[in-house]
Amino acid sequence: xxxxxxxxxxxxxxxxxxxxxxxxxxxxxxxxxxxxxxxxxxxxxxxxxxxxxxxxxxxxxxxxxxxxxxxxxxxxxxxxxxxxxxxxxxxxxxxxxxxxxxxxxxxxxxxxxxxxxxxxxxxxxxxxxxxxxxxxxxxxxxxxxxxxxxxxxxxxxxxxxxxxxxxxxxxxxxxxxxxxxxxxxxxxxxx
Amino acid sequence: xxxxxxxxxxxxxxxxxxxxxxxxxxxxxxxxxxxxxxxxxxxxxxxxxxxxxxxxxxxxxxxxxxxxxxxxxxxxxxxxxxxxxxxxxxxxxxxxxxxxxxxxxxxxxxxxxxxxxxxxxxxxxxxxxxxxxxxxxxxxxxxxxxxxxxxxxxxxxxxxxxxxxxxxxxxxxxxxxxxxxxxxxxxxxxxxxxxxxxxxxxxxxx
Numbered sequence: 001x002x003x004x005x006x007x008x009x010x011x012x013x014x015x016x017x018x019x020x021x022x023x024x025x026x027x028x029x030x031x032x033x034x035x036x037x038x039x040x041x042x043x044x045x046x047x048x049x050x051x052x053x054x055x056x057x058x059x060x061x062x063x064x065x066x067x068x069x070x071x072x073x074x075x076x077x078x079x080x081x082x083x084x085x086x087x088x089x090x091x092x093x094x095x096x097x098x099x100x101x102x103x104x105x106x107x108x109x110x111x112x113x114x115x116x117x118x119x120x121x122x123x124x125x126x127x128x129x130x131x132x133x134x135x136x137x138x139x140x141x142x143x144x145x146x147x148x149x150x151x152x153x154x155x156x157x158x159x160x161x162x163x164x165x166x167x168x169x170x171x172x173x174x175x176x177x178x179x180x181x182x183x184x185x186x187x188x189x190x191x
Numbered sequence: 192x193x194x195x196x197x198x199x200x201x202x203x204x205x206x207x208x209x210x211x212x213x214x215x216x217x218x219x220x221x222x223x224x225x226x227x228x229x230x231x232x233x234x235x236x237x238x239x240x241x242x243x244x245x246x247x248x249x250x251x252x253x254x255x256x257x258x259x260x261x262x263x264x265x266x267x268x269x270x271x272x273x274x275x276x277x278x279x280x281x282x283x284x285x286x287x288x289x290x291x292x293x294x295x296x297x298x299x300x301x302x303x304x305x306x307x308x309x310x311x312x313x314x315x316x317x318x319x320x321x322x323x324x325x326x327x328x329x330x331x332x333x334x335x336x337x338x339x340x341x342x343x344x345x346x347x348x349x350x351x352x353x354x355x356x357x358x359x360x361x362x363x364x365x366x367x368x369x370x371x372x373x374x375x376x377x378x379x380x381x382x383x384x385x386x387x388x389x390x391x392x393x394x395x396x397x
Contacts, residue, residue: 111311117364147383151384158356181388
């Protein structure tokens with residue numbers, strides 16, 4: 001059942017928060033989920049390795065669902081990007097489990113995140129494309145929703161990873177960033 | 192990678208030895224990775240004694256690796272500065288040439304390619320999240336001065352960082368739509384997405 005699978009992933013996440021990716025054992029997940037070892041292995045026959053890679057994918061999905069929720073009320077496309085950048089930056093900075101793993105065992109996490117980058121890019125791009133198509137009359141001549149979506153997905157992921165010289169807690173800077181580096185080439189009337 | 196003279200010259204300076212050892216290290220990494228590369232391997236590949244390797248890099252493998260990174264960054268920077276200087280007159284040409292030069296250098300780098308494919312756990316922690324900010328800063332230091340005459344000193348850092356983001360994104364996650372090693376493809380990217388943003392910013396701050 002989906003519930004049990006979800007319960008196991010929640011338990012795994014709690015264990016990772018406590019012990020880290022390296023030290024979490026299947027036994028810890030058994031105890032945390034209050035399920036039998038056999039049940040855990042029925043859902044995750046690959047054992048610990050599978051639990052770790054699936055819990056990373058699971059939390060990543062949850063992150064992007066929260067991000068999609070955060071931008072749901074945006075009045076137009078440029079506000080959607082602004083809201084998205086502000087929210088994502090704060091969510092990453094305040095994500096204690098992520099920050100702890102990045103600090104103590106990045107070598108276990110980053111290869112998986114990098115492998116996932118391709119599908120994340122596609123997912124973010126697929127999220128943006130219909131929204132760009134809805135404002136197609138505002139696109140610059142020759143610009144297509146598909147091209148714009150791919151470019152924007154790459155820029156957004158880059159800024160989610162690191163803000164560099166921008167301060168993504170500063171609304172005015174975020175507005176300027178969206179108007180220049182993200183949308184100046186995409187829409188006609190960015191001002 | 193630089194092809195170097197394999198025969199040791201007796202009057203060789205320590206700078207030469209250092210560079211030869213760095214190149215030998217890169218060949219070892221490209222062949223079997225960083226984890227398995229020992230100082231003995233490097234000495235054999237560089238055709239010098241283990242003692243020579245230790246004299247050049249007293250800190251052992253860690254300090255050798257630091258030097259390899261520093262030397263490679265400087266090589267990329269030197270080539271990039273030359274390329275940027277050749278195209279200094281026109282912002283579009285400058286951006287296209289700089290992006291293509293860097294993307295080709297990164298994708299042709301055998302040691303880097305081996306590590307990304309087989310030892311991601313050793314390399315990615317240096318180029319992700321907060322660590323990547325430092326890489327972007329290095330890129331700004333190299334590219335910023337070339338952009339300043341076109342976009343103003345204030346905007347040059349962010350402009351340099353912007354193109355660095357593009358280079359890393361398109362080289363680490365290749366795209367079906369943009370070939371970041373191809374000049375025509377990059378020119379379209381620069382014209383459509385980058386130049387409007389740079390001119391927009393310049394008018395906005397005026």
